[in-house]
Structure formats: C-alpha cells, structure tokens
Amino acid sequence: MVDGVQIHANNQGKASAEILTDGALGFLAALHRSFDKTRLDLLAEREKAQERLDAGAQLDFPAETAHIRADPSWQCVPPGPGLEDRRVEITGPPERKMVINALNSGSKTFMADFEDSNSPTFTNLINGQVNLRDAIRRQIDFESNGKQYKLKENPAVLIIRPRGWHLHEARVTVDGKPISGSLFDFGLYFYHNAKELVARGTGPYFYLPKMEHYLEARLWNDVFLFSQSYISMPHNTIRATVLIETLPAAFHMEEILYELKNHSAGLNCGRWDYIFSFIKKRRADPSVVLPDRKDVTMEVGFMDSYVRHLIKTCHKRKVAAMGGMSAQIPIKNDPQANEIAMNKVKADKLREVTLGHDGTWIAHPLINDIALKVFNEHMPGPNQYHVRREEFQVAAVDLLNSEVKGTITAEGVKSNVSAALAYSSGWISGNGCIPLNYLMEDAATAEIARVQLWQWCHHGARLETGEVVTPELVDAVIADVGRTIGTLVAGVQDKHVEVTSEYLKAQVRREWPSEFLTSDLMQYLEAEDGVVGWQRAQL
Structure with a gap:
C-alpha cells in the first residue's frame, strides 16, 4: 500500500501485482504530485488558445522565442545507442504477439503504442507493460494454437509512445485525483525497465504525442530530469521523439527541440492526426472546409509545407526528421489490388526519402522490405542530417494554406x-x-x-x-x-x-x-x- 494511491479497477491479477508494485506506485505518486498541476494548467491554456482562434486570431510563430529560432549555435544531443539509423520504424499496440512480430520484422525500431492504436482497457495497459518488460529481458516467447512465437537475435530497438497529456487514468488515483495517462504509461515503463535497457546497450526511448505548445515539451523535459534523478540514472540518458501532429505544434518545432535538446531524438510527421488538428483548430472558419478525406494527400499545400518545415528544422539542429505512416496492409488473394497498394507505399516512401526524411513508419511487418528497399537505395548513410534543405522557406501562410482540390461526395x-x-x-x-x-x-x-x-x-x-x-x-x-x-x-x-x-x-x-x-x-x-x-x- 502506498499512501494516497488507490487502484479502482476490478480486474486485479498476477500481472497487476507484478507491475503495480509499491515502488512503482510510489514513483507514479511522486510524478503526479510534482507535475499534474502544471499539466492541468497547460490543458487550460489550450482551451484559451482555441477560443482566440474561434474569435478570428491567426496562428503564427511565437514572437517571444524568435531568438531561439534565430540562434544557429545550439544543437540537440547526439542519437542514443541504436537510434543512429531509423530508416524504417514499425508501430503497433503492445499486445504480446504483435510485440514479437514487430521486433522480428526487420525494421530498425518498433514503436509500442499505448496511445492511438491501443484501446486502454486496464487489462491492455497492464499486460502491455508486462509484454514490454518481458521483451526487453528476452523472456517473451510463447506458444499459441500450436505455433511458436520466439524473439530473434538482434530485434528492433524499442520505443514507447505513452498517451497524450490530455488523457486521464481514472482507474488509478493519487490523493483522490486521476493520474495523467501520460505519466502512468511513461512511469511504469521507465521505473521497471530504464536501467535494464541501458545495461543491454540501448536506453529508455519515447515518442511524445499530441503536444500543442513548447511549454508542454518543457514539462516532459522536467519529467525526464526528475525521473532520471529518482532512480539515480545520469541525466540525458532518455531520448524522445516528438510527433508534430497538431497544427499549433507546427509553429513551435524549433522551440520544442530546444526544450528537449538534451533528450531529443527528433520530430515525426504525425500526418493523420495533423489533418484532424488542422480541421479542429480552424473549426470556426468556413473557408477551411475540406473535401473528401481521400483528397487530402501529402501533396496539398498545408501538408507539404509542414513536412518541408519539419525536415529543415530537424536537420538544422542535427536530429532525425521522421516520415509518416503508410497504413496499407497486404491484400491476400488479389495480386492486382495488392500490387496497386504496394506501389502506393513505394511512391510514398520515395517522396519522403528524396525530400530528406531520415526514416518512415509502417503498420505491417510484410511492408518492411518495400520501405527498406526504397530507403536503402536513396539513403546510403544512417541518416540525412547533412541534407540541410536551406531552400525550404516556409512561412505561416504556407502552413495555413487550406486550398485542396476535390469535392464532397x-x-x-x-x-x-x-x-x-x-x-x-x-x-x-x-x-x-x-x-x-x-x-x-x-x-x-x-x-x-x-x-x-x-x-x-x-x-x-x-x-x-x-x-x-x-x-x-x-x-x-x-x-x-x-x-x-x-x-x-x-x-x-x-x-x-x-x-x-x-x-x-x-x-x-x-x-x-x-x-x-x-x-x-x-x-x-x-x-x-x-x-x-x-x-x-x-x-
């Protein structure tokens, strides 16, 4: 029992006992008491910012941080062990079979996702933590329906995506208040695995979702500093890649890198959430009504501009500019349809690597070879940090360009x-x-x-x-x-x-x-x- 901490879920079992230890719950309580007020204040600021947009204000690069953007001298920390080459990253929920298949896929890294591809039932969250703990220690092998699932030698490097700052975890309360979903997912993984990961030659690596302001990145950096001190780990061991998947964050890219610069592993084009945010943040503007979803491609004005700005920003600060998700999966029993789908994957990855991305995302292990071949052909080195893209000049008006050809059907x-x-x-x-x-x-x-x-x-x-x-x-x-x-x-x-x-x-x-x-x-x-x-x- 940990003072002030209560677990309200009714499906407690062996897995919960292994993960929700007194030590882990004490760490979660410390995180909550140290950072939750700031988190809630930042969420309140999001609401105020939306009210300003609804009243007709226009997004722009923040004036108070112009000096950060103008200063060419600062750079982010070098990549953590295993993150120098991230040309293909596979993503998926932390389900046991998925974890094994993804780590065995041949991709350079695997992002185990507690957020957008995971339904956060308490069982899924706790079992996900067990699966990742076991994978790190090479104890995840199992048999199902007569089939063996076994981790190969040299699996992909593991990266974790906790839930965003906006999500609460009401099944665990501290002092009567729900804990942050972000701190719950991050805290349990970090507490149980950070030192083991370093001992095995990598480190505690994270993807950070849904941020809208550089102060939200500062909060994560403070969490990292606190957490590393809590377990007596050297500062700057953690690495974090931020998903730029909200429209406001596109105007804060350099500032986000600056806030996390001693823990940063770059930025990622969270393309689908970015389209969602583009519509939502400009909800009051009738000129921003977009056509059918299929017509909002990576080539339209606001999407192309945001990608170019991200690549230029990341390479200016010597970190990875990661591309977006190809959601296609193989189509069995229809070779012609499968060829069309896989050609879409190839074209998407070719666009990314020739623009200057250092890696890309896939959703299925059988897509790995296609994406890997494209990046191998056009990116011989481990990354493209040297591709500065000074010719990419992106202004606020470009990021807000809502002209899209198409109709609503x-x-x-x-x-x-x-x-x-x-x-x-x-x-x-x-x-x-x-x-x-x-x-x-x-x-x-x-x-x-x-x-x-x-x-x-x-x-x-x-x-x-x-x-x-x-x-x-x-x-x-x-x-x-x-x-x-x-x-x-x-x-x-x-x-x-x-x-x-x-x-x-x-x-x-x-x-x-x-x-x-x-x-x-x-x-x-x-x-x-x-x-x-x-x-x-x-x-």
Missing part, C-alpha cells in the same frame, strides 16, 4: 461514417487497431472522419450533387452503415455500435466538436473495469 460521407463507427466500436470493445478496407486504422483516421462530418454539417457544405450535408443525412448513413459494423470488426457487439452511433449523431449536432473521441468514450472502458460512479454518457 456521398461516398466520402459514407467512408467517414464507416471509419468513425468501425474504429470507435472496436475501441470500446477493447481493440485499438482495426484493419478496414486493407488499411490499418487507428484513432487518428477515426478523428478525421468525425470532425469532417461535423465540419460539413456545421458549415452547410454541399455534396457534388448540390445536396446539403445535414445531421439528418448523416443519421441515415449511420443507420445504413451501422448494420455492417459487426461483420467488419471482430469482437464488436450490437451494444458497441449503438453507443458509437448515438455518439456520432450527437457530435454532428454540437456547436463545436469534442476535443478527442478517446476522451469521450473512455468512460465506457472505465465502467467495464469497475470504476465506481461512472454512468452511461449523456451524449
């Missing part, structure tokens, strides 16, 4: 409804990574779908036929698509589809869309885990 509405319902239904059933139409979908694509539907209804957008997109039109599509979700996503029950259908209907009628669907739907997972007092959402 009935099929686009249906596709968005399908993605939002399928993913959300899977998520509350305990599955955070959904194969859908030969793409590996996570929370980011569901979020784009949700806010696009809201945007089209809110601003009275018209289909290419001239029909206005209304909540009633969306209702009809939800009713039609909802009948098919149970056959598309394994484990989804009628009650899950009912919840998510009502949620989506309510979302398109709101004055403003909710910040995150995962925050909205978290209460259902908490109720399943036995958190007292949670009732069905009033959506």
Whole structure:
C-alpha cells in the first residue's frame, strides 16, 4: 500500500501485482504530485488558445522565442545507442504477439503504442507493460494454437509512445485525483525497465504525442530530469521523439527541440492526426472546409509545407526528421489490388526519402522490405542530417494554406461514417487497431472522419450533387452503415455500435466538436473495469 494511491479497477491479477508494485506506485505518486498541476494548467491554456482562434486570431510563430529560432549555435544531443539509423520504424499496440512480430520484422525500431492504436482497457495497459518488460529481458516467447512465437537475435530497438497529456487514468488515483495517462504509461515503463535497457546497450526511448505548445515539451523535459534523478540514472540518458501532429505544434518545432535538446531524438510527421488538428483548430472558419478525406494527400499545400518545415528544422539542429505512416496492409488473394497498394507505399516512401526524411513508419511487418528497399537505395548513410534543405522557406501562410482540390461526395460521407463507427466500436470493445478496407486504422483516421462530418454539417457544405450535408443525412448513413459494423470488426457487439452511433449523431449536432473521441468514450472502458460512479454518457 502506498499512501494516497488507490487502484479502482476490478480486474486485479498476477500481472497487476507484478507491475503495480509499491515502488512503482510510489514513483507514479511522486510524478503526479510534482507535475499534474502544471499539466492541468497547460490543458487550460489550450482551451484559451482555441477560443482566440474561434474569435478570428491567426496562428503564427511565437514572437517571444524568435531568438531561439534565430540562434544557429545550439544543437540537440547526439542519437542514443541504436537510434543512429531509423530508416524504417514499425508501430503497433503492445499486445504480446504483435510485440514479437514487430521486433522480428526487420525494421530498425518498433514503436509500442499505448496511445492511438491501443484501446486502454486496464487489462491492455497492464499486460502491455508486462509484454514490454518481458521483451526487453528476452523472456517473451510463447506458444499459441500450436505455433511458436520466439524473439530473434538482434530485434528492433524499442520505443514507447505513452498517451497524450490530455488523457486521464481514472482507474488509478493519487490523493483522490486521476493520474495523467501520460505519466502512468511513461512511469511504469521507465521505473521497471530504464536501467535494464541501458545495461543491454540501448536506453529508455519515447515518442511524445499530441503536444500543442513548447511549454508542454518543457514539462516532459522536467519529467525526464526528475525521473532520471529518482532512480539515480545520469541525466540525458532518455531520448524522445516528438510527433508534430497538431497544427499549433507546427509553429513551435524549433522551440520544442530546444526544450528537449538534451533528450531529443527528433520530430515525426504525425500526418493523420495533423489533418484532424488542422480541421479542429480552424473549426470556426468556413473557408477551411475540406473535401473528401481521400483528397487530402501529402501533396496539398498545408501538408507539404509542414513536412518541408519539419525536415529543415530537424536537420538544422542535427536530429532525425521522421516520415509518416503508410497504413496499407497486404491484400491476400488479389495480386492486382495488392500490387496497386504496394506501389502506393513505394511512391510514398520515395517522396519522403528524396525530400530528406531520415526514416518512415509502417503498420505491417510484410511492408518492411518495400520501405527498406526504397530507403536503402536513396539513403546510403544512417541518416540525412547533412541534407540541410536551406531552400525550404516556409512561412505561416504556407502552413495555413487550406486550398485542396476535390469535392464532397456521398461516398466520402459514407467512408467517414464507416471509419468513425468501425474504429470507435472496436475501441470500446477493447481493440485499438482495426484493419478496414486493407488499411490499418487507428484513432487518428477515426478523428478525421468525425470532425469532417461535423465540419460539413456545421458549415452547410454541399455534396457534388448540390445536396446539403445535414445531421439528418448523416443519421441515415449511420443507420445504413451501422448494420455492417459487426461483420467488419471482430469482437464488436450490437451494444458497441449503438453507443458509437448515438455518439456520432450527437457530435454532428454540437456547436463545436469534442476535443478527442478517446476522451469521450473512455468512460465506457472505465465502467467495464469497475470504476465506481461512472454512468452511461449523456451524449
């Protein structure tokens, strides 16, 4: 028992006892008491910033940090052991079989994801920590249905993505308050594994999601300094890559690197969440209504500009500029369709490596060889830090360029409804990574779908036929698509589809869309885990 700490989940077992030790809970309590007030203050600042944008303010590079951007002398710390070459990174939830397959995939690194591709049931979170602990110690091998899953020699380097600052972990409270999901995921992993990772030749490496301001990066840096001191580890051992997946963060890239410079491993183009944020942050502006999701490609103005700015910024400070996710997965039994999909992967990776990226993301082990071949051919060294890209001159107006060719179609509405319902239904059933139409979908694509539907209804957008997109039109599509979700996503029950259908209907009628669907739907997972007092959402 640790003073002030309570665990409210009802599914305690051997795994929880191994992970939620008194020492680990004491560390979580120390993190919470030291940093949660600052976290909550920063989240309140996000709300104020959104109010300013809704009132017509325009995003720009912060004036108070112009001296940081103008100073050419500072650089980030060199890569940690095993992070010099990150040409292909595979991502996925910390499920046991996935961990083994990803570490064996041939990719340079594996990002084990507690965030967008993980449904944070308490069981998933705790078992994920067990799986990573066992993988680090080479004790993860197991047998299932007569098949052996065994870790190979020289597996991929492990990187962990904790949940974002905005997410709470109500199943563990400190002094009666929910702990941060970020600190819960980070703290348990760091406490149990940091010294073991260093002893094995790598280190505690992290991906940091959803930040919107350089002060949020400063908070992470303070957490790192505190944590390394807590376990008597030398400062600057941790390395962290920040996902630039919100529109405000695109204007703070250099400042984010500066705040983390002694722990930084670079920046990543979190492309799908970035599209979601672009719509959400500019929600009040009718000139920013975007066409069908498929038309918002990496070549459109605001996406291309953000990629170029990221590459130039990272290489100026001598850290990795990581590319984005290829969500394609192999298409079995249809060679022609599979060839088309894999050619899309090749073209995407070729665009990234020739622009100057130092690596890229994939979602399936069988995609590794395709991405690796492209990067091997065009990036002979371990990275491209020497490619300075001084010719990339990106201004605020470029990052805000919302011109996108395309139309809003009935099929686009249906596709968005399908993605939002399928993913959300899977998520509350305990599955955070959904194969859908030969793409590996996570929370980011569901979020784009949700806010696009809201945007089209809110601003009275018209289909290419001239029909206005209304909540009633969306209702009809939800009713039609909802009948098919149970056959598309394994484990989804009628009650899950009912919840998510009502949620989506309510979302398109709101004055403003909710910040995150995962925050909205978290209460259902908490109720399943036995958190007292949670009732069905009033959506």
